Amino acid sequence: MSEQPGTHTAEIAASGARRLFLGQTSIDFFGRRIIGAIVSSILLLVTVVSLFAQGLNLGIDFEGGTSWDVPANVFTVADADEVLTASSIDTEGSRIQLRDSDGGAFVKVQVRAISDAQARELSGQFAEVAGVSVDEINVNVVSASWGSDITNKAVRALVIFLIVVAIFISIRFEWRMAVAAILAMIHDVVISVGLYSLFGFIVTPATVIAFLTILGYSLYDTIVVFDRVRENETRFAGVRVGYGDVINVSMNQVMMRSANTSISSILPVVSLLIIGAGVLGASTLSEFAIALLIGMLTGTYSSVFVAAPTLATLKIWSEAWKRDGVAHITGQDLRTLVLGGSVSRRARSGESTTDSASQISGSSSAASVLQHEPRPRKKRRR
């Protein structure tokens, strides 16, 4: 029944995939944090450049105006242009596109703000040219102030949400984790917005909802990862192990879960994008799905590559985790920690728990860390 930590090393699987499956990985995430920093910096740089160079492709909900979806049985883009010109509508800023959907192709016509009477008149004219009844045409009218109105509301909601979340994480975990989690979340939303700008996807209220979902998902994912970090933190608190090692152990331990969660969260979204929007042509769905897909990918990435290193950096600055001269644990030693670190000492009751503090000298070896008696669990939660 009882196993020595040493026996694990004999069973380490040869293939990387099998090691991943068995939770035997020993990737030095913290040592390679610079890679994450470079990737994120490049993405953020691209975002800033793109936002300045071409901005966001805002839908009529943010600019104000009127749009029609006219069934394109006989109706063409040229017809739409003709109707607009004939009604002497200012075509500055107007947009006419042919779009496909499950129910047949339609022409999407968008113009800047016009009067209600004009809009109604145009609906009639489009219907006449297209040879359909007015009911068959989808009309959207948005006042110019509506977009800024909902944006302001969203920003206000965001600020209050950030405050609440910061307080919550500070109480349940600690303030450094709150800072790291919120930083990762902002990173995700900014990069999602950047990709929208880069590829010129239209920003609609659906996109805003999707961005808000990203925000929640990113935090959710980070908290799951941090929960494990905190667990390891108490486990290694009494030993001379750097915080980077705590992060490394935790990341390796949660890696399989993160991979599986990403797959099982992203599969439905990919299905929404490919089957819903691609095959069946529901365009509103693609608006949601693209933003969600981007957000989920960055959300999972940032928990491991942004939130965790940020937390480690903040922690190393703190007095409690100052570990000057303690060697960074990698390779086989890290693997031993990853494997042993997830069970408490009782599981290995057979092993001898000789006193450890005296054994730990300048550089801590994995075995000495493991043999150290874990600090008794605190009754009071921080």
Place this chain on the structure above:
Amino acid sequence: MSSRRLRWGLIGFVLVVAGLLGLNLGFGNQPILGLDLQGGVSVILQSTDEASADDLLVVQDLIRDELETLGIAEPDVRVEGSNIVVDLPGVKDQAQALEAVDVAGIVSLRPVLACQAGVTPNDIDEEALVGAQALITTDGLQTCVVGPPGGTGEVFERGSAEAQINQLTNQWIVAVDLRSEGQQRWNSLAAECYSGAETCPTRQLAIVLDDIIQSAPTVNQPSFSTGVEISGAFTEDEVRSLARVLNRGAFPVGVEAQRVETVSATAGADSLRAVFIAGAFGLIATLLFLIAYYRSIAIIVISGLAVWGALVFSLSALVSQSTNYALSLAGITGIIVAIGVTVDSYLVLFERLKDEVRSGRSPRNSGPRSFASTWRTIVSADLVSIFASAILFWLSVGSVKGFALYLGLTTLCDLVVCWFFTRPATILFTRRVAVEQGNILGLGGSK
């Protein structure tokens, strides 16, 4: 905890959920679909001036009455923050619906200074009119110059205007009652016009809505006690529409449409079908992945998701029936995202279980231990989602609000299912496995 208690708890919970689902299905209680899924018209209105919450409620009631008199079934009119949201699902006649909701302004009462037939307000030099305005009449035949408003439609009793036939003249008239608070104001206007004073030389008092003169009756008595009759060479339609204008006249504030969205019924049905098919594909793909990865214990995820789905369906039905927040495309997307988050609670649990078993603990022992630490993680993570949805629900408008509601609902269901279903199911499952020493989680038997 004894297996017996766990088993009964599990069975009890499943029965409750099944009972809820059965009741909902039995009574044909389904989630109400938003109009982006069933087609219809949605309008978001905002007041043009500062409006108190009471003012908005009055406007909300007036719009609802207005829609009901037009025969639009089940209009969904509600106040959200400083906005009024009007959802008209299933409405086919867009033009009629838009007109009904188009409650641009307040009815004002303005003395008529002069009228001229055959001209439009554009022909009249606005600069020459001091405090006055040139407005066109409803039939478009003449333009009248009217003085500044002497009162608003609020002098009339709300909803009291009705079309009648005068027994003596056999003509269509509109009868409307005066509010006790409005009587004085009305009478001072009437007296002014009746006397043909400089401010009202034509003796006509115009009833103006949306800068259009709805009617300009001549005042033929200096004071009115309780009610007013407006007569003229009216047709029945004219009288009815004037009565409607007067009833609508009691709007305390002006409102204007911020956003009008119409979705044709076919487009709505297409979206619904697409989201269903895509959702089903996504779900099946996820389940296949989980079965391939976790083998036999995946039965807990699959049955857990089934229970979760039943609970979400029942609660969505109840919530959408009782609160008017229909299940929109945004809401359904929220639910699809929630599938991922819900599956994640199982993944966190199973990975933990794997760790424990791998390190030599017996499955029987690992089950409760893994759940305890997973529960802590899930509660922390889900609470953040619940905060997010609560704040969004509180502060947003329209479709975002619906989305937040369903996101919160599904997260809550996740927590409930996790505690009442996953906990006993996992513990019982690991006990069985412990007895059989079977292969768990693809790790090989634990000896």
